[in-house]
Amino acid sequence: MNQVQSSITDSQLGERICELKNQQAYQELVDYLIGQISAGGMPSDLQAKAYNELGLAHLQLDEPMEAEKAFLSAIERSPKSINPKFNRANIALFAQQYALALELYREILTVDAGHAGATYHAGLCCAMTGQQQEALTYFETSATAAPEAMGPNFWSGETLLAMKQYESALPYFLQAVSITPDHRESRRGVAICQFELGKYDDCITQCDELIESGGGAEYLAFQIKGDALIEQGNIEAAAMCHLELAYLDFDARDYLVMRSRKLEKQHPECVEEYVAFLLSGMPDLERAFDGSAFECQSEQQQ
Structure with a gap:
């Protein structure tokens, strides 16, 4: 059993959280945090930290409703804290509640304009609701801030592809492939852009690589390759x-x-x-x- 301390310090709480996370003992972590919060004597900022960690532990246990309650409790105790707001927004995003998630990400960005996760995820919300131009702004900002991240580069390319801006989309897809070579969707994007730009030899090479990789990418690759061969x-x-x-x-x-x-x-x-x-x-x-x-x-x- 976890012994409850009425005057636990930030470092003590953090050490125990890390220990249980490393053990992947998430149910024990939930019990521990609830016990510490219930004991009282925690300052508001430490309560906010505990509730945020409680929410993350609930997510690991696939309990999103309990997680959201914990994040809301964290926000209530520390309204300026970014992490619980971001985590709550992520729950809304994965639940396909795009309007709510976007609102929450925008709230974060008014406080921290450079928040990489909120920027990228706001772009996803816009992309999923057909707001292509706004999505592109978020994705390109995110890709510029984190050029080593595959996701923002892929989604910048994907959004430009949907807008039929093939020449602009291609560098993003190529960057995504250089970061994650086995990301088939990025390779598909490269092949489509190369076809639309008349780069048929490069397109066929890309399609051959997709066909070789398998995993369900073959169908579209055969289709695009055949179309490129017709043009040749x-x-x-x-x-x-x-x-x-x-x-x-x-x-x-x-x-x-x-x-x-x-x-x-x-x-x-x-x-x-x-x-x-x-x-x-x-x-x-x-x-x-x-x-x-x-x-x-x-x-x-x-």
């Missing part, structure tokens, strides 16, 4: 690449039909060759096409 005029390789989609997902057959129709508008001189290669590689695709791609072509030629 390598129709057979493009068709074979796109056929991989049908091997990965039966429903991708419908995509291949739609892709042939899109090709009809982009490169009408290639569509017949493209469909022929698809059918040579997977003859039962003929039912999915049902002549639609050729019908579309015939109507344009009449």
